[in-house]
Amino acid sequence: MRAWHFSENAYHLLPDAKEYDSIRVTLPNRYYDPKIGADLYHRFIDEWLIAEELGLDIMVNEHHQTATNLNPGGPIVMGILARETKTARLLILGNPIANRREPVRVAEEMAMVDVYSRGRLEVGFVRGVPYEMSAGNHRPTRMMERFWEAYDLILKAWTSHDGPFNWEGKYFHHRQVNIWPRPYQEPHPPVWITALSPGSAQAVGERGTIVACFLTGFDGSKQVFDAYRTRRAELGLPPAGLDRFAYAALVYTGETDEEGYAGARKLMWYVEANKVPFQFTSPPGYHPPQAMAGAMKGPASGVFKMFQNPQLESFMEHGLVFAGNPDSVYRQIIKFYEHVGGFGHILLMGQAGFLDHQETVKGMKLFAREVYPRLKELHPAVAA
Amino acid sequence: MSPPIQSRRLTLHDVQLDVYEQGQGRPIFVLHGEDGPYPQAPFSALLANQGRVILPTHPGFGHAPDMADIDTVDDLAYLYLDLLDEYDLRDAVVIGCSLGGWIAAEMAVKSTARLSRLVLVAPLGIKVGDRETRDIPDIFALPPEEVARLQYHDPAQAALDYTGLSDDELLVIARNREATALYAWEPYFHNPKLRQRLHRIAIPTLLIWGASDRFVTPGYYGAAYRDAIPGAQLAVIDRAGHWPHVEQPEVFVERVGAFLAST
Numbered sequence: 244m245r246a247w248h249f250s251e252n253a254y255h256l257l258p259d260a261k262e263y264d265s266i267r268v269t270l271p272n273r274y275y276d277p278k279i280g281a282d283l284y285h286r287f288i289d290e291w292l293i294a295e296e297l298g299l300d301i302m303v304n305e306h307h308q309t310a311t312n313l314n315p316g317g318p319i320v321m322g323i324l325a326r327e328t329k330t331a332r333l334l335i336l337g338n339p340i341a342n343r344r345e346p347v348r349v350a351e352e353m354a355m356v357d358v359y360s361r362g363r364l365e366v367g368f369v370r371g372v373p374y375e376m377s378a379g380n381h382r383p384t385r386m387m388e389r390f391w392e393a394y395d396l397i398l399k400a401w402t403s404h405d406g407p408f409n410w411e412g413k414y415f416h417h418r419q420v421n422i423w424p425r426p427y428q429e430p431h432p433p434v435w436i437t438a439l440s441p442g443s444a445q446a447v448g449e450r451g452t453i454v455a456c457f458l459t460g461f462d463g464s465k466q467v468f469d470a471y472r473t474r475r476a477e478l479g480l481p482p483a484g485l486d487r488f489a490y491a492a493l494v495y496t497g498e499t500d501e502e503g504y505a506g507a508r509k510l511m512w513y514v515e516a517n518k519v520p521f522q523f524t525s526p527p528g529y530h531p532p533q534a535m536a537g538a539m540k541g542p543a544s545g546v547f548k549m550f551q552n553p554q555l556e557s558f559m560e561h562g563l564v565f566a567g568n569p570d571s572v573y574r575q576i577i578k579f580y581e582h583v584g585g586f587g588h589i590l591l592m593g594q595a596g597f598l599d600h601q602e603t604v605k606g607m608k609l610f611a612r613e614v615y616p617r618l619k620e621l622h623p624a625v626a627a
Numbered sequence: 628m629s630p631p632i633q634s635r636r637l638t639l640h641d642v643q644l645d646v647y648e649q650g651q652g653r654p655i656f657v658l659h660g661e662d663g664p665y666p667q668a669p670f671s672a673l674l675a676n677q678g679r680v681i682l683p684t685h686p687g688f689g690h691a692p693d694m695a696d697i698d699t700v701d702d703l704a705y706l707y708l709d710l711l712d713e714y715d716l717r718d719a720v721v722i723g724c725s726l727g728g729w730i731a732a733e734m735a736v737k738s739t740a741r742l743s744r745l746v747l748v749a750p751l752g753i754k755v756g757d758r759e760t761r762d763i764p765d766i767f768a769l770p771p772e773e774v775a776r777l778q779y780h781d782p783a784q785a786a787l788d789y790t791g792l793s794d795d796e797l798l799v800i801a802r803n804r805e806a807t808a809l810y811a812w813e814p815y816f817h818n819p820k821l822r823q824r825l826h827r828i829a830i831p832t833l834l835i836w837g838a839s840d841r842f843v844t845p846g847y848y849g850a851a852y853r854d855a856i857p858g859a860q861l862a863v864i865d866r867a868g869h870w871p872h873v874e875q876p877e878v879f880v881e882r883v884g885a886f887l888a889s890t
Contacts, residue, residue, distance in 0.1 A: 268768065377768045382812035384805055385698070526767055527804035535804070536797035539789045 244587055244618040247334055248294035248607060249302035249491065250594040251312045252287045252320075254280060255512060266518050267309040267374040280313065286600055291324055293604055295331040297611035302334040302590055304369075308378035311517060318352040325359035333360055336435055336455060336590070337367025341386040342379050346393035347420055350400035354426045362427040367435035367455070368394055370443075374519055376526040384528030387443070389414045394436075394450075396420075401431040435489065439463070441470035448474035448483070455489035455590065458514075460561040464490055465583045472584070484587070490579070491590035493564045495598075496609040500567040506606050507555055507566035512596020514553040569613030576618065589618070629672035639709050645684040645691040646710070650675030653887075654719040657682045658707070658727030661766075661811075662870070663689050663803040670876035677884055678720070683710060685730075687806030689799055700726075700752070700810050700818065704733035711741045718743035720887060724872060725749055726811060729821075735832075736824040745832040746883055747852065749840055749869050751811070753822040755851040763816045763843055767808065778869040780839035825855040832859040833886045837867030837874065860886075 254275055257263075263270050291301050301324060305317030314320055317335045324333055333356070338349050357364040370390055376383040392412045399408065400422050407419040426432055434452040438444040439459055447454045448471035456464045468488050475483055493513065495506030525535060549557050558564040562582075565575040580586060591610065594603045630650045637644055647666040655678040657671070664684045665671065674680050684691040685703055697706065707730065711719060719742050723731030728750020735745050755762045766774050775785030789797060834853055836845035843849070845863050853861040862882050867874040 377765075380813055382808060384809040384812070520770060522768055522770060527801075527808040532798055532801035532805055535801035536794060539792075539797050539800065540794075541790075 244485075244589060244621050245300055245332070246610070246615050246618065247300045247302040247332075247588060247590045248291065249304065249590050249592050250287050250290060250603075251304065251306075251513060251592070252283065252314050253513070253516075253595060254283065254310045254313050255516070255596045257310055257516070260516070260518050263518070265520050265523060266311060266516055268377050268519075268523050270310055274310070284313070287594070288320070288323060288327065290594060290600070290603055290607070292327060294607060294611075295328045297607060298615070299591070299607065299611055300332040300334065301328065302336055304336055304367075305339060306372065307375050309374065311513065318349075318356060321356045321364070322359060325356050325363070328360070328363075331363065332365055333363050334365040334435065335367055337369040337437065339371035339375065340368045340393040340397065341390040342371045342375060342381040343393065346396045346415055347400055347417060347422065349393070350397040351422050353397075353432065354401065354422055354424050357427040357432050358424045360427070362432075364426075364428070364432045365435060365453075366432045367437065368397075369437045373526050373529045374523045376529060377523060382528070383526040386529070387446070391446070398431065398434075401426050438467050438471070441466045444468070444470040445474040447471060449478060449480075451475070451480065451483065451487070453487050453489055453588070455491060455588070457491040457590075458493075458563045459490075460563050461579060461582050464562070464579075464586075468583050468586065485585045486587035488583075488586035489588035489590055490583070490586050491592060492562065492579075493558070493566075493595070494572065494589075494591040494593055494610065495564075495566045495606045496569055496572045496614055497566075497606070498568060498609065500571055503567035503571065503606075504555060506598060506602060507559075507564050509598040509602070510564070510592065510595045511553055511555055511558065512598075513592070514550055514558075516596065517550075569609055572610065573614050573617055576614070577621075580621070630675050632666045634666070637713075639706065639713055642686065642694050642697060642706060643692050644686065644706065644710065645689065647680075647682040647684075649680045649682075650677070651679050653678035654714070654716045655680050656707070656711070656716070656719050656721045658721065658723035658730050659685070659688070660723075660725030660727045660870070661803065661807040663799060668873065668876070670872040670879055673876060673880040674722075674883070677880070677887070681710075681714070681716075683707065685726075685806060685810070687809055688803050690802075693806075698809055700730055700733055703730045703810070704737060707734055708738060708741075716741050720744045720746065722746040722748065722883065723750060725751055725869060726807065726816070728752065729816070729818075732821060732825065732828070733818065735828045735830070736821070739828065739830045742830055744887060745828065745830055746835060746886065747832065748835045748872055748879075749837065749843060749849070750834070750852060751816040751843065752818060753825070753848075753852060753855070754814075754817045754819055755822075755848055762848060765815070767812070774842075777842040778840070780837060780866050780868040780874050784874060822851070822855050825852070826857060828856050828859075831886070831889075832856050833882070834859055834861040835871055835879065835882060836861060836863050837869060837871040838863050838865045839867060840869045840871075842869040862886075 306312035407421040410417045436447045444467040456467045493510040497503035562579045632649045634647045686694040686697045721731045728747040729752030775782040836849045853859045864871045872879045
């Protein structure tokens with residue numbers, strides 16, 4: 244198994260949540276102090292570099308108009324990391340390609356980072372969270388149609404080497420696509436796609452890219468991975484190796500269980516601070532109408548209810564948080580691993596909110612030294 | 628007694644379309660707004676006493692199927708011009724409300740060959756102010772209660788309390804919201820070219836507006852629409868918001884009847 248250190252690069256120094264309606268889309272940026280922001284940016288880059296020293300790989304993501312994440316241009320920080328690191332694999336998960344108006348530009352940016360890093364880039368594509376529809380004025384209907392057209396266009400741009408090709412699709416129009424540079428890796432960097440539901444996992448399974456789920460817990464993740472595997476079997480495609488499956492959780496490893504839980508409680512800021520009103524969580528067309536009709540009936544159920552009143556105990560019970568001493572973290576991950584039928588990548592959200600630099604690094608170190616070596620052995624044993 | 632309502636699904640150049648009909652006589656073609664088609668609504672029955680009401684459901688609204696190739700108001704305008712041809716209607720009256728008013732205006736700038744009168748009820752569809760003026764409040768970024776406050780004289784009419792609604796009724800609300808976003812997300816509830824084309828409408832046109840419409844006001848948005856259509860009149864109905872046909876159905880149908888009776 245590979246482990247990737249991931250940080251949302253949040254700006255956590257906010258007024259009392261009673262003072263604003265939404266941490267996303269509408270929170271005025273007068274609450275952001277760029278001098279503090281600069282210190283935070285450099286601190287988070289330092290933490291990624293420490294991750295590399297510890298033998299972890301690096302994951303970056305992208306969000307817009309939100310204090311929960313200050314990376315509105317994921318490819319920009321990827322460019323910095325490509326230059327500052329030497330050995331780590333670099334994953335951007337990901338590029339919100341249903342929302343990028345120029346997929347060819349995404350193909351170019353990713354090819355640049357792949358060349359800078361001499362072939363260490365892994366390219367994720369994501370749909371983009373519902374809050375970003377208003378933030379970017381992206382139409383929330385028929386998004387996946389746009390997503391897959393952008394995906395096809397980017398892959399063709401990466402793999403065409405004999406001069407321009409034409410693209411007059413439903414959403415994107417080009418008559419001369421011929422990117423410079425082309426990717427360093429052949430035929431192109433590994434591709435990751437996020438899926439949070441069985442329906443979207445099927446479409447990813449058909450294409451055979453790595454599928455990643457975020458905070459989907461035991462059952463949600465199993466449904467996604469099963470749907471991926473089942474779809475491939477239905478189509479008579481070769482079964483997917485464990486390296487095709489990734490899971491992202493909040494992870495904090497302490498010397499003791501108590502220290503691990505204390506760190507994890509600070510990571511929980513990420514879910515606690517996510518104050519977002521209905522109109523931004525549920526833009527029309529983003530969720531299927533059946534799901535919207537269900538949501539109108541009243542309080543959410545299951546895992547979603549948990550997000551309304553986040554508690555460490557229930558997040559741990561459902562497999563959204565792995566925390567404790569190294570043995571506990573290892574056991575929790577193994578239990579999850581066995582439940583979902585195995586996976587090859589763990590995405591460690593190891594920094595959020597008020598978890599300071601020392602605490603962040605301590606959690607990363609304990610994971611890298613005490614937990615990761617045992618997980619690395621896991622993959623071949625199970626695959627055999 | 629209201630005449631019976633009939634419904635059918637027809638296929639028009641590969642597009643499946645649901646159409647309600649009620650009443651007989653002069654064709655009155657009604658284009659619904661963001662709230663979907665309500666053939667049982669009081670205004671609809673009152674209109675059916677004056678003629679043959681033809682009420683199509685825009686693809687994606689209500690229970691009407693989504694159509695892959697129909698995703699703009701321009702598509703809907705052509706679809707309904709095709710429907711007028713299919714029914715071979717002459718001297719049709721077109722009444723469009725809000726989003727439906729935008730569709731009706733787009734039809735009329737393309738062709739009025741089969742139309743005799745146009746009634747636009749708080750129509751959307753044009754850009755009035757400069758690029759930094761949000762002519763139409765962003766319903767996709769406002770709490771539902773605030774949208775109701777802007778759109779209703781009496782916001783209690785907005786029925787935001789979903790308890791007691793069936794799963795099917797909730798599904799229809801969700802589908803209506805989704806279809807609205809499909810047609811109106813960007814450019815937001817307008818076609819940047821429509822205002823400069825409205826001069827082409829050469830049939831008598833009545834604009835009806837609720838005096839309490841704070842979503843698009845009669846004094847700003849309504850006046851801009853009136854000024855762009857040659858000879859158009861603007862009638863304002865008291866104690867009504869953005870949906871005057873819902874909040875004041877009798878007055879609304881009286882105004883329409885008087886307009887249709889005039890020369």
